[in-house]
Amino acid sequence: MVKNRKDLTPRRGIRGTAVKSRVSAGANIRVVVRVRPQNAKETGENFRTVVKVSDEQMLMFDPEEDSTPFFYHGVQQKGRDLLKKPHKNMKFLFDRVFPPIANNEEVFVHSTKDLIETLMDGCNCSVFVYGATGAGKTHTMLGHNGAPGITYLTMRELFHQKQELTTERDFELAVSYLEVYNENVQDLLQPKGSPLHLREDSKLGVMVAGITLKRIENPEDLFELLEKGNKNRTQHPTDANAESSRSHAVFQVYIRMKVKQTGQTRLAKLSMIDLAGSERGAATGCKGARFTEGANINKSLLALGNCINSLADGQRHVPYRDSKLTRLLKDSLGGNCHTVMIANVSPSSMSFEDTYNTLKYATRAKKIKSNVKKNVVNNELNASHYIKVIEELNKEILQLKEAAASSETACTKCKNNDKPMKQEVEVVDSSEMPTKLKTLFDEYIMNQERYQKLHSNHATLDYRLNLKDETNSRLSDFCVDSREKEKGHKKLVHTIETLKKQNNALVYDLDSLEKTIARIEEEIQNLVEAAPDLKMQAELEQCKVDNMKMKYQYQELQGINKLQSVELNTRGALMENMGSLLQPWYYILDGHNMMTDDMRKKYTDLRGRLQGECNVTFDDADSGLSTSSSSSNITTVEKDLRPLKRKLSEDMDSTFILGSSTNSKNAADYMLSKVCEPSPAKKLAKSAKLTSQIVLKENRPLVRKAVGTMGTASRFPGALSSITCKTTNKYTSKHLLAKQK
Numbered sequence: 001m002v003k004n005r006k007d008l009t010p011r012r013g014i015r016g017t018a019v020k021s022r023v024s025a026g027a028n029i030r031v032v033v034r035v036r037p038q039n040a041k042e043t044g045e046n047f048r049t050v051v052k053v054s055d056e057q058m059l060m061f062d063p064e065e066d067s068t069p070f071f072y073h074g075v076q077q078k079g080r081d082l083l084k085k086p087h088k089n090m091k092f093l094f095d096r097v098f099p100p101i102a103n104n105e106e107v108f109v110h111s112t113k114d115l116i117e118t119l120m121d122g123c124n125c126s127v128f129v130y131g132a133t134g135a136g137k138t139h140t141m142l143g144h145n146g147a148p149g150i151t152y153l154t155m156r157e158l159f160h161q162k163q164e165l166t167t168e169r170d171f172e173l174a175v176s177y178l179e180v181y182n183e184n185v186q187d188l189l190q191p192k193g194s195p196l197h198l199r200e201d202s203k204l205g206v207m208v209a210g211i212t213l214k215r216i217e218n219p220e221d222l223f224e225l226l227e228k229g230n231k232n233r234t235q236h237p238t239d240a241n242a243e244s245s246r247s248h249a250v251f252q253v254y255i256r257m258k259v260k261q262t263g264q265t266r267l268a269k270l271s272m273i274d275l276a277g278s279e280r281g282a283a284t285g286c287k288g289a290r291f292t293e294g295a296n297i298n299k300s301l302l303a304l305g306n307c308i309n310s311l312a313d314g315q316r317h318v319p320y321r322d323s324k325l326t327r328l329l330k331d332s333l334g335g336n337c338h339t340v341m342i343a344n345v346s347p348s349s350m351s352f353e354d355t356y357n358t359l360k361y362a363t364r365a366k367k368i369k370s371n372v373k374k375n376v377v378n379n380e381l382n383a384s385h386y387i388k389v390i391e392e393l394n395k396e397i398l399q400l401k402e403a404a405a406s407s408e409t410a411c412t413k414c415k416n417n418d419k420p421m422k423q424e425v426e427v428v429d430s431s432e433m434p435t436k437l438k439t440l441f442d443e444y445i446m447n448q449e450r451y452q453k454l455h456s457n458h459a460t461l462d463y464r465l466n467l468k469d470e471t472n473s474r475l476s477d478f479c480v481d482s483r484e485k486e487k488g489h490k491k492l493v494h495t496i497e498t499l500k501k502q503n504n505a506l507v508y509d510l511d512s513l514e515k516t517i518a519r520i521e522e523e524i525q526n527l528v529e530a531a532p533d534l535k536m537q538a539e540l541e542q543c544k545v546d547n548m549k550m551k552y553q554y555q556e557l558q559g560i561n562k563l564q565s566v567e568l569n570t571r572g573a574l575m576e577n578m579g580s581l582l583q584p585w586y587y588i589l590d591g592h593n594m595m596t597d598d599m600r601k602k603y604t605d606l607r608g609r610l611q612g613e614c615n616v617t618f619d620d621a622d623s624g625l626s627t628s629s630s631s632s633n634i635t636t637v638e639k640d641l642r643p644l645k646r647k648l649s650e651d652m653d654s655t656f657i658l659g660s661s662t663n664s665k666n667a668a669d670y671m672l673s674k675v676c677e678p679s680p681a682k683k684l685a686k687s688a689k690l691t692s693q694i695v696l697k698e699n700r701p702l703v704r705k706a707v708g709t710m711g712t713a714s715r716f717p718g719a720l721s722s723i724t725c726k727t728t729n730k731y732t733s734k735h736l737l738a739k740q741k
């Protein structure tokens with residue numbers, strides 16, 4: 001440990017280690033995941049464990065489990081139970097994964113402990129915990145008496161390092177604690193009647209006007225403060241957590257350090273954010289006040305998600321202004337800040353969707369790069385700087401003198417004319433205030449409308465740009481002729497450049513609109529502060545604005561959706577074309593003994609992936625009745641099957657209507673009778689019964705499709721294994737194969 005450091009040498013950490021990587025610009029945010037132990041309800045009701053921690057950095061979501069035997073007609077079947085959804089079996093990698101047995105101390109050591117050195121170097125740091133209700137966010141952040149959370153542990157480390165440095169530096173330390181509830185910022189240390197307003201300062205970043213700053217001298221003071229603040233925090237029981245925090249809590253520590261020898265001052269801010277639950281409405285019981293609450297939580301978390309997406313994609317425009325939370329966290333995400341995100345999940349299948357969403361969210365956040373710099377206030381300004389400042393001040397004095405002289409002349413003129421002087425500064429008459437507010441809101445709505453329109457255009461352009469980028473890289477893999485490749489590449493680059501130019505213009509407009517909007521917002525705030533009677537009118541107008549914004553955001557999503565479905569169709573067609581191109585080439589190469597083992601393996605892998613990804617999936621979304629998934633099948637009878645399948649899908653279309661609206665069993669039987677030859681139909685009678693049962697139970701389009709394929713397969717017994725394997729599952733295919741033999 002280095003104790004005799006004379007100054008804040010830029011490249012050395014507090015323990016003398018090189019901290020270049022930690023303080024360099026462009027570092028990714030650190031994302032860790034904590035899996036909490038199962039609670040009594042989860043263990044009591046026999047829920048499955050869907051999160052398995054593989055090692056310190058990897059976890060498996062919804063892993064394959066040792067299958068419970070599945071019997072059909074008294075015979076144990078080897079394949080998976082058709083009635084069960086296949087497991088996702090997904091691997092997720094993070095900077096650190098904490099298993100259920102990990103305690104708060106362990107989480108602290110591997111997530112926030114290192115931040116203190118960075119903080120002491122004068123860089124801002126942020127920690128935020130994310131997860132569904134009851135996933136363990138507050139437990140991680142605050143803990144309890146026996147096991148204090150990372151806020152206390154991090155502050156204890158801060159005081160420890162401060163103590164070590166007291167001979168070299170003077171410290172000033174203050175904390176604030178606030179919550180964002182229903183899009184209002186409230187002071188938790190000294191609750192005020194009305195919500196606090198956010199102000200943006202070009203030097204100090206986002207500030208909360210009127211927030212209480214409390215000095216603390218030791219970590220024990222903190223306990224008291226946090227306890228006091230938490231009593232004021234908005235909590236309501238949810239179905240998933242009896243003491244659910246329904247607001248986002250932001251604890252901030254401001255540090256000013258002055259190096260005694262050089263006088264150099266560094267400012268740093270540590271923010272610790274306990275986000276409200278990210279669960280779906282159903283988990284909290286979506287009624288009444290809980291519904292409004294949930295909608296606001298979702299609004300801010302959606303806005304946070306959008307910011308994370310924009311930052312992860314490296315977009316220039318990040319929609320921080322979409323919610324109070326994102327405005328507040330502007331510094332903490334991707335800006336001048338070292339950020340740690342702790343995603344909390346439950347291991348139980350009871351929270352399957354929420355856990356999956358949290359893991360996806362966290363994976364996305366891993367891509368964000370921050371742009372960190374030290375907040376050094378330079379005290380050693382040279383003489384030329386002072387001269388410049390003095391000159392500017394002199395200029396200002398001169399201007400003020402001139403202004404004073406001209407107003408004096410105006411005054412004398414008024415006196416001479418015996419008329420009352422018109423005031424230079426606009427003071428609004430109280431009776432005119434409602435009209436003034438209305439005018440401000442009109443201007444606000446106009447600008448917001450324009451902003452939302454531009455935002456939609458920007459999102460669409462961004463999406464198109466991404467697609468063009470992807471096409472460009474695909475082209476390099478696909479083209480064999482270098483001239484063709486160059487030509488295609490040039491064309492695409494031209495389009496990309498044009499799109500980028502358009503996008504940059506939009507970003508410029510968006511930025512200037514943001515400034516206008518911020519200016520109007522401030523004027524509105526000032527007006528409402530001056531005349532509290534206007535609060536109701538302002539809230540009503542704000543509702544209109546929110547409504548309008550939601551309408552535009554919905555339209556934006558619809559637009560992107562449309563583009564995505566067009567893209568999906570194009571890719572589907574492309575896949576089909578590639579399949580039919582690849583298949584004959586495979587046979588030609590194979591026939592001429594030119595197929596290498598590697599090529600064969602790649603081909604088989606590709607086929608396997610097509611089978612796995614396109615066919616065996618029990619997606620709840622309507623998978624439709626198209627046979628395109630089977631068209632990727634590579635068998636000798638494929639060409640013969642295609643027209644039949646097409647016809648089948650048409651037939652199934654009518655069956656589909658019958659099946660979904662009346663009786664699924666009738667649908668399956670009808671379909672089988674329609675597509676099967678008499679003898680295979682007879683042979684398949686038992687399987688038909690089986691599938692009918694499945695259809696009855698599952699009633700999913702995919703099962704209906706499987707039934708159709710089985711019928712088709714019965715006409716082409718040779719193709720049975722490959723087709724049924726893909727569209728139904730092992731059990732059915734094996735069963736049918738056995739029957740047919």
Ligand SMILES: Nc1ncnc2c1ncn2[C@@H]1O[C@H](COP(=O)(O)OP(=O)(O)OP(=O)(O)O)[C@@H](O)[C@H]1O
Nearest residue numbers: 036132133134135136137138139241244245276277
């Ligand atoms: N790692 C853990 N070890 C032991 N108990 C835990 C752990 N994580 C959470 N719990 C317990 O689970 C319950 C819910 O946790 P917590 O209140 O932290 O959830 P939350 O994510 O903050 O929920 P909300 O968003 O609803 O506030 C609490 O009783 C807490 O003590």
